[in-house]
Structure formats: structure tokens, C-alpha cells
Amino acid sequence: MIEEKTLQEMIGKIKACEAEIGRGIIGQRGIIRQLMLAVLADGNVLLEGVPGLGKTEMVKAVSKVFTMTFSRIQFTPDLMPADVTGTNLIIKEEGSNVFQFEKGPVFANLVLADEINRATPKTQSALLEAMQEQTVTVGKTTYPLPQPFMVLATQNPIENEGTYPLPEAQLDRFLFKLLVGFPTKEELRTIMDITVTNENVELQPVIDANDIIMMRKAVRDMPVSDAVMDYALTLVMATHPEFKASPETAKKYVACGASPRAAQAIIKTAKAMALMEGRYNVAFDDIAFVAYPALRHRLILNFEAISAGFGPDYVIHEILEAVKPV
Amino acid sequence: MDEQIRKFVYRIRGRLREQQVVSNLVNWSVCGLLAADVISLASLAVPFYYAALAAAAIVALLFAAGAVIGICKTPDPMQAALQADAKGYKEKISTAYFLIGREDAFSRLQKKDALQVMEGFAVRKEFPVRLPGKRLALLAVLALVFALTIQVDTPARNEARTKHRVGQEVKEDIARLEKVEKQLEEHKDISPKETEMLKEQLKQAGEEIKEADTLAELKKAEERIAKKLEMAAGRMENETLSEIAEQGAKEAEDAASGREEELAKAAKEAMEQAENGSKKDKEKACESLEALADQTENEALEDAAASYRDSGYAQNEYKNAQKKLEDALNGDGVQPGDKQEYAQSGNEQQQGGQNPSGNAGEGNGGPNGQGDSGNDKGGQGQSTGSGWNKGSKEGGEGPGRTDESITVPEGEVGSDDNLTGKANSSGNRETGKTNQSSAWSGSKVNYGKVSGAYKEKAYKKVEGSNYPVKLKDRIKNYFDGLN
Numbered sequence: 001m002i003e004e005k006t007l008q009e010m011i012g013k014i015k016a017c018e019a020e021i022g023r024g025i026i027g028q029r030g031i032i033r034q035l036m037l038a039v040l041a042d043g044n045v046l047l048e049g050v051p052g053l054g055k056t057e058m059v060k061a062v063s064k065v066f067t068m069t070f071s072r073i074q075f076t077p078d079l080m081p082a083d084v085t086g087t088n089l090i091i092k093e094e095g096s097n098v099f100q101f102e103k104g105p106v107f108a109n110l111v112l113a114d115e116i117n118r119a120t121p122k123t124q125s126a127l128l129e130a131m132q133e134q135t136v137t138v139g140k141t142t143y144p145l146p147q148p149f150m151v152l153a154t155q156n157p158i159e160n161e162g163t164y165p166l167p168e169a170q171l172d173r174f175l176f177k178l179l180v181g182f183p184t185k186e187e188l189r190t191i192m193d194i195t196v197t198n199e200n201v202e203l204q205p206v207i208d209a210n211d212i213i214m215m216r217k218a219v220r221d222m223p224v225s226d227a228v229m230d231y232a233l234t235l236v237m238a239t240h241p242e243f244k245a246s247p248e249t250a251k252k253y254v255a256c257g258a259s260p261r262a263a264q265a266i267i268k269t270a271k272a273m274a275l276m277e278g279r280y281n282v283a284f285d286d287i288a289f290v291a292y293p294a295l296r297h298r299l300i301l302n303f304e305a306i307s308a309g310f311g312p313d314y315v316i317h318e319i320l321e322a323v324k325p326v
Numbered sequence: 327m328d329e330q331i332r333k334f335v336y337r338i339r340g341r342l343r344e345q346q347v348v349s350n351l352v353n354w355s356v357c358g359l360l361a362a363d364v365i366s367l368a369s370l371a372v373p374f375y376y377a378a379l380a381a382a383a384i385v386a387l388l389f390a391a392g393a394v395i396g397i398c399k400t401p402d403p404m405q406a407a408l409q410a411d412a413k414g415y416k417e418k419i420s421t422a423y424f425l426i427g428r429e430d431a432f433s434r435l436q437k438k439d440a441l442q443v444m445e446g447f448a449v450r451k452e453f454p455v456r457l458p459g460k461r462l463a464l465l466a467v468l469a470l471v472f473a474l475t476i477q478v479d480t481p482a483r484n485e486a487r488t489k490h491r492v493g494q495e496v497k498e499d500i501a502r503l504e505k506v507e508k509q510l511e512e513h514k515d516i517s518p519k520e521t522e523m524l525k526e527q528l529k530q531a532g533e534e535i536k537e538a539d540t541l542a543e544l545k546k547a548e549e550r551i552a553k554k555l556e557m558a559a560g561r562m563e564n565e566t567l568s569e570i571a572e573q574g575a576k577e578a579e580d581a582a583s584g585r586e587e588e589l590a591k592a593a594k595e596a597m598e599q600a601e602n603g604s605k606k607d608k609e610k611a612c613e614s615l616e617a618l619a620d621q622t623e624n625e626a627l628e629d630a631a632a633s634y635r636d637s638g639y640a641q642n643e644y645k646n647a648q649k650k651l652e653d654a655l656n657g658d659g660v661q662p663g664d665k666q667e668y669a670q671s672g673n674e675q676q677q678g679g680q681n682p683s684g685n686a687g688e689g690n691g692g693p694n695g696q697g698d699s700g701n702d703k704g705g706q707g708q709s710t711g712s713g714w715n716k717g718s719k720e721g722g723e724g725p726g727r728t729d730e731s732i733t734v735p736e737g738e739v740g741s742d743d744n745l746t747g748k749a750n751s752s753g754n755r756e757t758g759k760t761n762q763s764s765a766w767s768g769s770k771v772n773y774g775k776v777s778g779a780y781k782e783k784a785y786k787k788v789e790g791s792n793y794p795v796k797l798k799d800r801i802k803n804y805f806d807g808l809n
Contacts, residue, residue, distance in 0.1 A: 003431060004431050004434065004435055007431060007432070007435060218432075221430070221431075221432050222432060223421060223424070223425055223428070223432055223433060223436060224421075225417060225420050225421040225423075225424035225425075226404075226424060227404065227408055227417070227420055227424075228417055228420075228421070279416060279418070279439070280421075280432055280435045280436035280439055281416070281417055281418055281421035281422075281436050281439075281440075282417065282421075283411075283416035283417040283418075284417060285416065325408075326405070326408060
């Protein structure tokens with residue numbers, strides 16, 4: 001049972017954490033917040049954006065503030081699954097050769113899968129078990145990953161040559177898909193001030209792994225009223241064109257709606273959102289806020305939507321407009 | 327903590343209920359008044375006596391419906407809590423209400439947080455019970471339209487009033503007939519044959535009364551019933567039966583004359599009051615005159631009332647109306663306070679509309695010329711005569727009455743040649759004595775045949791005359807109106 005005092009301290013730490021990351025990453029407040037939500041909700045994040053927007057820096061900043069073990073895997077077409085998960089090596093032990101498991105870079109609290117779509121599907125799939133079960137199986141042995149565990153993957157949306165789009169099954173395992181946008185002129189100026197001068201920002205650790213585990217527990221305990229839960233579920237149902245009450249846009253442009261994992265993602269991250277804002281209950285606004293990053297990679301749009309130039313965010317917006325809280 | 331949350335949510339709910347009730351009351355009242363206006367406007371053209379009553383009932387009904395629906399539509403506590411949250415409280419109140427009964431750390435913190443919100447929540451300010459200005463203005467306009475239109479007098483309204491009055495009178499008459507019938511059943515000494523005979527008479531009388539559409543028709547029907555019963559009483563050997571019939575006859579006769587007297591008296595009083603009275607008094611006087619004109623079928627009185635009204639109640643028109651009323655009271659068979667007599671002997675000259683004695687009743691005799699004394703005398707007079715089986719009732723063929731059999735005095739049906747009535751220059755008819763009448767009580771002839779032949783003859787006469795076209799039309803209309 002979490003005590004009231006602990007809970008209050010937790011909220012304070014979360015706010016401090018957000019502020020500290022913000023010190024190192026100029027702008028991208030929304031992305032930082034959503035990243036924090038994913039951390040608190042125990043989920044993996046796919047960051048999508050053109051090169052040079054600071055995706056990798058952002059992940060590094062998170063790792064510094066969280067004081068967790070961090071590893072970075074640069075995904076390339078020749079990357080093999082064993083390069084990710086680790087492999088059994090033959091070593092000499094007391095005069096005989098024995099197999100010993102050599103842990104791969106996935107054995108860290110925070111794994112940065114940089115340019116994940118450059119690796120072959122086989123290698124991408126090596127992350128599936130890690131992301132969902134938080135375990136790695138090599139041969140007949142299953143190894144648990146350190147807790148808390150989280151994959152932060154990045155991908156470049158404009159380069160298609162030599163890339164392998166992530167399969168739907170893997171996409172569904174990402175709690176959020178965040179679109180990293182270009183900074184504003186003012187933000188860009190501040191970035192210049194920091195990066196092209198001798199000024200150096202040293203981020204300080206704010207929370208550790210134990211804190212995160214406790215926060216995740218607190219998030220799970222957060223109460224959600226029936227009305228709010230109902231709203232979240234209706235939103236997810238509305239993404240399905242076959243659902244009677246789904247809006248016209250969804251019926252017209254969605255080929256396949258969001259999975260139950262989407263509902264889990266929405267509820268979990270909405271709870272985290274409430275905690276981050278110092279509330280003890282989830283609001284309708286929390287649900288609407290997390291609906292975009294939780295649903296956008298889970299909606300499979302049909303050809304009509306693509307040819308009309310409509311993306312998932314447009315469909316989600318229309319669904320949010322159509323489905324109103326009770 | 328839970329109790330505080332519950333109380334707060336119920337307070338919100340109560341406030342929402344008040345809002346709903348007020349809003350519904352106004353909305354439904356607007357609907358009610360709209361319906362009332364439609365009824366009121368429709369009743370200007372379509373006779374509907376109970377227009378005002380129906381409109382008031384609809385308004386009251388919809389008003390009550392508004393209140394009931396407002397109460398029924400009260401949101402449940404969770405809905406009320408959500409509505410409170412919609413004021414920018416991030417679902418704190420609804421979640422607190424949802425968490426009632428839970429005591430974990432999160433629930434306690436959440437409820438504490440919600441209670442803080444509730445402390446600063448001004449229920450009256452956040453959920454004000456305001457009267458909707460625009461809809462209230464609409465309500466006022468609709469009420470005004472109703473108040474104005476319901477007072478306007480139109481022919482349809484007058485017709486509705488007359489029909490209602492006739493309906494009331496018919497009911498009373500039917501009740502009287504039923505009373506006579508009951509008396510018949512109570513007396514065991516009356517033979518079944520005689521009872522049956524009188525019952526048949528009463529049944530016919532009842533049907534005749536039900537057919538009356540105007541007070542004048544009703545009056546004639548009552549007079550005929552009185553006469554029939556009177557004659558039936560004369561022929562009956564059984565004393566009790568005779569008494570019952572006589573009593574019935576007397577009551578029918580009293581009803582016919584009483585109403586006319588009542589109307590005449592009311593008209594006289596209204597005219598006196600109107601002389602120096604308010605507009606309302608003058609309107610009332612007009613209505614009384616019209617009612618009397620309708621009852622007596624006195625066109626002059628009707629014209630006088632219409633002229634008085636149309637002139638905007640001018641003094642000279644008042645004098646004219648007053649004079650017409652006096653004429654009608656003195657010489658047109660309307661005698662307040664005096665019992666009207668019926669011409670029965672057939673051997674006395676009776677002059678319709680010019681009764682010098684003022685108490686002898688209106689002249690009788692239609693073109694059938696049926697005196698009822700049996701001594702070959704037939705009376706003639708103007709068609710508005712009040713004599714039994716004479717006057718207008720026998721004088722024309724009305725729609726739907728062609729197959730009706732009417733009772734005439736016993737004996738043969740008189741010939742039209744026996745009629746000696748002549749129209750004078752003013753359109754009145756004189757009556758003269760004749761010894762050619764062969765009519766007698768008890769016989770039945772086909773009403774349609776008689777009235778049709780009469781009308782046809784009258785038409786031919788008129789066509790062959792040198793009367794101005796307008797007058798010809800008027801005469802024809804008169805005959806057309808006979809039924």
C-alpha cells in the first residue's frame with residue numbers, strides 16, 4: 001500500500017524529472033512529457049522524425065536523469081538477432097569447454113534501438129519478446145531483463161531505400177509512437193546557444209530504477225471512474241469501421257482498428273498523465289491527450305485514406321470530435 | 327468524507343432538477359400556448375364552443391407535463407457529478423463519487439482533493455436557475471395573441487354559442503321526455519297499448535328534438551311536442567295517462583315559451599344597460615339581441631343588432647335596435663311575462679306579425695292551411711308562426727326531411743286552394759277565415775311531398791311575378807330555408 005506521503009514525494013520527483021530533461025532538450029516539451037508518460041506506464045516508445053531533431057539526445061537525456069543502465073543499438077541491415085539479444089559463447093572453464101551466455105545490448109534498463117527500421121525483420125523480431133515479455137530466450141534458456149526495462153526506438157520516415165517497415169505486431173508492442181517535430185525559431189536559437197558554444201549542460205540524476213518501479217505501481221493503482229473508462233473504450237471501439245457507432249471517417253478510411261493493447265495503453269498512460277499533473281484521478285482530457293500517440297501506429301488506414309492524403313492523426317482527430325465524453 | 331461527497335453531488339442534482347423543471351415549464355408552456363393560439367384562431371372560422379376551455383386545458387396539461395418531464399429528466403447522481411466536473415474540475419467530483427466506499431491511499435487522496443474542489447464550488451453560481459428571456463418573451467407574445475383572439479366575435483363563434491345552447495336545451499328536453507316516460511312506467515293502471523302509444527309519441531318527439539339545429543327549430547319542435555302530447559291526452563281514456571301526457575305537454579310548452587321570455591328579458595335588460603354602459607355591456611346587448619332574433623327568427627331584430635355592432639355602437643343605431651326590440655316584444659309574438667298562446671280553433675283570424683292584442687301569439691298557418699279544430703277552418707300566416715303543425719315547419723322541404731312523416735290533424739289533407747293568405751307589400755301575410763279545411767289531428771302525410779309541392783308552387787308564383795330580382799331571391803331563400 002502506497003502511503004500518501006510517498007505519493008506526494010513521487011509527484012514531486014516526476015515533476016523534477018520532467019524539468020531536468022527539459023534543461024537538456026530544448027523545446028519538444030510535448031515529446032518529453034509523452035516520453036515520461038511511457039516510462040511511468042511501463043511501455044516502449046517509437047520516436048519518428050527526420051534526422052537531426054535530437055531523438056537520440058533525448059533518449060540519452062532520459063537515461064541520465066533516470067540513472068539507469070543504458071545501451072544503444074544502431075540498427076543496420078547486417079545486424080543479427082544475436083547482436084541484440086546476446087549469444088552462447090564457448091569458454092574454457094576448469095579445463096573444459098562450456099557454453100556461457102554472453103548478454104547482448106538488450107540487457108539494460110533503457111535500450112535505444114536507433115533507426116530500428118534499417119534492420120531486417122528477423123533482427124527486429126528479436127526485440128519482440130524483450131518488448132512484450134521483458135525476457136530474452138536463447139536456446140532453451142529464458143533470461144529476464146533488468147527492471148525497469150524499456151525500449152526507445154527511433155526511425156526516419158523519409159528514407160525508404162534499404163529500410164524494412166516494422167510489422168504491425170511489433171508496432172502494436174510500442175506503447176506510444178511519438179512524432180518529433182521541427183523546433184520553433186526561438187527553440188532553434190537556444191539550441192544553437194548551447195550546442196555551438198562552449199556552454200555545456202550537465203544533467204543531474206533525479207530518480208533511480210527503484211523509484212520508477214514504485215511509480216509504475218502507483219500508476220497502476222490510480223483509480224479510473226466508470227465514465228472515464230467508458231470514454232476510453234468507446235474511443236478504441238470507434239476506430240473499428242465495423243463498429244456501429246464509429247464515425248463516418250473511421251468507417252471510410254480505416255482498414256483495421258486499434259487492438260485491445262491500445263485501450264490498455266490509453267488507460268495506463270492517462271493514469272500516468274494524472275499522476276504527472278498531481279491528480280489522483282483520470283480525466284477525460286487525459287484520455288484525449290494520450291489518444292494520439294497511443295492510437296496513431298495502431299490504425300491501419302485503407303488505400304482511400306492514403307490516396308486522399310489523410311494520416312492516422314486526422315482520423316483520430318475526427319474520432320475525438322465524434323465521440324464526446326458522457 | 328463519503329457522506330460529504332454524496333451530499334454535494336445530491337445538491338448538484340437538485341439544482342439541475344430545478345433547471346430542468348424551469349426550462350421544461352417554459353418550453354412546454356410555449357408549446358401549450360402555441361396550441362391554444364391555433365385553437366383560438368381556428369375557432370374564429372370553425373364553430374367550436376369549448377375553444378377557450380380546450381385551449382386552457384391544453385396549456386394547463388402541457389404546463390403540468392413540463393413539470394413532470396422536468397422532474398423525470400433529472401440526471402442520476404453520477405451524471406450530476408459529471409456535469410459539475412464539466413465546469414473545469416477534471417472529473418474529480420465524479421471520481422470521488424465513484425470511489426465512495428473505498429479507503430485505499432489513492433481513494434482517500436482523491437476524495438480529499440475532490441472535497442477541496444467542492445468547498446470552493448459555488449453551486450448556485452455554476453448552475454444558475456435563470457428564466458430564459460427569449461422564450462419568456464415568446465410566451466408573453468403567445469399569451470397576448472391568445473387573449474386577443476379569444477375575445478374576437480365572429481359568425482363562427484356565434485354559431486358555436488347557439489349550437490351549444492341548443493345542445494343544452496336539447497338535453498333538458500330529452501330529460502323531460504325521459505321523465506314522462508318514467509312516469510308512464512311507474513303507473514301500473516295504464517294499459518300496455520296506451521303506454522306503447524305514448525312511448526312512441528315520446529320517441530318521435532325525442533328524435534325531432536335531436537334534429538333541431540337552431541333555437542328556432544328547437545322551439546318549434548317543443549311546440550309540436552306540446553301539442554302532440556296535449557292532443558294525445560285529450561284522446562286518452564285513461565285519466566292517469568291523460569294527466570301524464572298533459573303534464574309533459576305543459577313542460578314542453580313552458581320550455582319553448584320560457585326560453586323566449588328569458589331571452590327577451592335578457593335582451594331588454596342588456597339594452598337598458600348598454601345605453602350608458604361600457605363597450606362590454608354594448609357587446610352583451612348585441613349578443614342578447616342576436617340570440618332573441620335567432621330564437622324568433624326575426625330578421626329585423628337581427629339586422630338591428632348587426633347594424634348596432636357594425637356602427638361601433640353608435641347612439642342612433644342603439645335607438646334603432648331598441649325600437650326593433652320593442653317592436654319584437656310588442657308585436658312579433660315575443661312576450662316576456664305573458665304566456666304564449668297557440669292558435670287552435672282555426673276559426674279566428676290571426677295576423678302574423680301584426681298581432682294587435684299583443685298576447686295572442688303569432689299567427690299560424692303554412693301553405694297547407696291546417697286548422698286544427700276540425701270545423702273546416704284553416705289558418706294562414708307568416709311562416710314564422712308558432713302554431714302546431716303550421717307555419718314554417720310545414721311550409722318547406724328541407725334537406726334530409728323529405729321522407730319524414732308529419733302528424734296533421736285527423737282527416738284529409740287540405741288542398742292548397744283552400745289557402746287564402748296573401749302577401750302584402752311589406753312581405754307579411756294576412757290570414758283569413760276559410761271553411762274549406764278538412765284537416766284533423768292524427769293523420770300522417772309525407773312531409774317531403776307537402777313541402778316540395780308547396781315550394782314548387784311558390785317558386786312558380788315568384789318567377790311569374792314582377793318582383794325585383796333581389797326580392798325574388800330573397801323570397802326563394804325564404805322558401806329554401808323552410809324545413
